[in-house]
Amino acid sequence: MKRFADLHLRVPLKDPSKAESMIRKASELGYSLVGIPLSPHATREQISQLRQICSDAKVDFATRVNFSPRTPNELLQSLRRFRRKFEIVSVRCHTKDVARQAAKDRRVDLLQFSVTSLRIRFFDEAEAELASQALSSLEIELAPILQLTSFSRVRLLSRLRREVATAERFKVPITISSGATEELFMRGPRDYAALTTLFDLPISSALDALSKTPFVTVERNRKKLSPDYVAPGIHVVGSKTGD
Amino acid sequence: MIKREKKRYLALKVVSEQPLNEQTVLDAIQASVHRLFGEYGASQANLKTIKYIPEKRQFVIRCSHRMLEKVRAAIASTIEVNGEKATIHVLGVSGTLKALSKKT
Numbered sequence: 126m127k128r129f130a131d132l133h134l135r136v137p138l139k140d141p142s143k144a145e146s147m148i149r150k151a152s153e154l155g156y157s158l159v160g161i162p163l164s165p166h167a168t169r170e171q172i173s174q175l176r177q178i179c180s181d182a183k184v185d186f187a188t189r190v191n192f193s194p195r196t197p198n199e200l201l202q203s204l205r206r207f208r209r210k211f212e213i214v215s216v217r218c219h220t221k222d223v224a225r226q227a228a229k230d231r232r233v234d235l236l237q238f239s240v241t242s243l244r245i246r247f248f249d250e251a252e253a254e255l256a257s258q259a260l261s262s263l264e265i266e267l268a269p270i271l272q273l274t275s276f277s278r279v280r281l282l283s284r285l286r287r288e289v290a291t292a293e294r295f296k297v298p299i300t301i302s303s304g305a306t307e308e309l310f311m312r313g314p315r316d317y318a319a320l321t322t323l324f325d326l327p328i329s330s331a332l333d334a335l336s337k338t339p340f341v342t343v344e345r346n347r348k349k350l351s352p353d354y355v356a357p358g359i360h361v362v363g364s365k366t367g368d
Numbered sequence: 369m370i371k372r373e374k375k376r377y378l379a380l381k382v383v384s385e386q387p388l389n390e391q392t393v394l395d396a397i398q399a400s401v402h403r404l405f406g407e408y409g410a411s412q413a414n415l416k417t418i419k420y421i422p423e424k425r426q427f428v429i430r431c432s433h434r435m436l437e438k439v440r441a442a443i444a445s446t447i448e449v450n451g452e453k454a455t456i457h458v459l460g461v462s463g464t465l466k467a468l469s470k471k472t
Contacts, residue, residue, distance in 0.1 A: 154457070271447050308383075309453055312444045316458055319440035323404065328437060 127332065129314035130339035132160035132189065132213060132235070133266060133302035138171065141178070147308055148175075149182045154313040158185040158343065160302070162215075165190050165207045187343045189213040191237070197226035204232045212346045215264060221247045228255035234342050235300060236261050240269040243280055248288045253295035260345070262338055263292050266304030267317050285324035299326070300342070301334040374433040377418065378461050379472040380443065382425045384454035390420040393427060393456070396449040400442040413439050418465070426459070428468065436461065 131151055136144035151159050161175055172188060179186035190211040194200035200216060200223055208214060215235035218224035224247035227233045236256060238246040248263060256263065265285060273281060292299050301321060305311045312320070318331035326334070348354055353361040382393055394417050402410045413435040419428040431439045443456050460471035 271445055309447055309455055311455075313457060316440060316444035319437045320444050322437050322441055 127336050128157045128340065129155055129336050130158035130160070130187075130343070131156045131303050131305075131314075131335075132158075132187065132300060132339045132342075133215075133264070133304045134159045134161055134311075135304060135306045136161055136175075137306070138163070138175075141174070143307075144175070145178050145182075147305070147311065148178050148184060150308050150311055152182040152184040154311060156184060156314065158187060158339065160187040160189040160213050160339070160343070162189045162191050163211070165192075165203070165210070187212040189215060191215045191217060193217045193219060194223050195219065197222050200226055200230075204230065208232045209350060212343055212350065218247055219245055224248075224252055225255060228252050228261055229259050230261075231259050233259070233261045234346065235264040237264050237266070240266065240273070240281055241277070243284050246284060246288070248291065250291060250295070253291045253297050256297045257295045260342075262298035262300045262342065263288065264300045264302055265289075265321075265334075266302055267312070267320055268304040268306070268310040270320060270323070271310050282324050289324055289326050293330070298338045298341075299330065299334040300338050301331060302339075373414075374463070375414075375430050376433045376436045376461055376463060377465055377468045378429050378431065378436075378439070378443075379459040379468055380427040380429060381457045381459050382427065382449070382454060383457065384425075384449060384452055386452055387422065387425065388449055388452075388454065390417050390427060392450045393417075394429065396446055396454075397429070397439070397443055397456070400446045401439060404442050404445065405438055409435070409438060413442075415439065426472075428465070433463070 134151055136147045176186050188211045190207055192203045194203060213234050215237055216227040216233050217237040218227055227236055238248055301317055303311055314335045318328050321331040382388055398415060401413050412432060414432045416430045418430050440458060443458060446456050460468055462468035462471055
């Protein structure tokens with residue numbers, strides 16, 4: 126049976142009861158992994174509290190951080206400081222320079238672009254080529270498609286159609302996530318897959334974007350964050366202490 | 369010879385604060401199909417309510433199998449029914465009512 130992941134469940138961290146109900150809902154809808162965005166300065170208590178809620182709801186929890194840097198240098202600084210603290214790193218690209226830097230940096234997992242200002246969506250051929258050589262994937266959130274109405278939704282769908290075609294041409298992985306801030310915008314994985322047909326993503330690719338791609342990302346990062354990891358392809362298999 | 373059109377049955381669950389009747393839910397789905405795919409798409413969808421279980425807030429609707437993913441997309445994009453916030457989840461899809469009742 127296919128396992129599904131929602132890597133961007135924006136639960137309100139200040140309201141534990143609402144957070145709990147959203148996590149339970151995700152589990153009911155058929156997700157086995159949720160990524161919850163945290164502040165870069167999130168405390169261990171906050172993380173362990175969320176981990177406990179997720180374990181009670183029988184859903185795996187991945188820590189996530191969203192960066193919105195203004196310059197490439199700011200992005201590099203944030204990655205240097207916080208990369209090893211989180212399992213998923215997402216970069217919301219507001220400028221072209223940041224987008225290019227994020228696409229070529231192997232520490233970035235997800236590339237996010239604005240859904241309201243389409244002029245600052247920089248996912249073009251050059252961006253896709255850089256992303257295809259690194260490890261980042263294009264993240265598409267579906268809550269804005271539910272929230273937007275009339276012409277703004279039409280424009281977003283049209284842009285997404287173009288970006289999905291570019292990503293497929295350059296073999297950039299696509300990750301579909303909810304981006305839901307409340308239960309009203311949460312849907313089951315197969316419903317999200319059906320929604321992606323609105324921008325011509327085939328159902329099989331959509332299901333991969335909800336299951337295979339996010340799991341590969343999280344498992345790769347968990348390996349990297351484990352104390353046994355040395356370098357790509359090298360990890361400690363056992364150790365012996367001397368007398 | 370005219371080929372018989374295949375159908376798909378969808379079991380739906382409506383989540384809303386107030387109970388909603390079957391016609392309002394079907395109207396909301398129809399409106400959503402119309403909004404996303406226009407009159408041509410709505411005419412191809414061939415939507416019909418089959419069963420309504422008010423105590424569980426569950427519905428069974430029928431649509432053309434060619435339009436299944438589009439109808440599903442329209443159902444998923446519904447966030448309002450009759451002016452009230454509501455979500456419609458698809459519990460299962462099948463080609464026969466018997467198989468659908470086993471699934472849900």
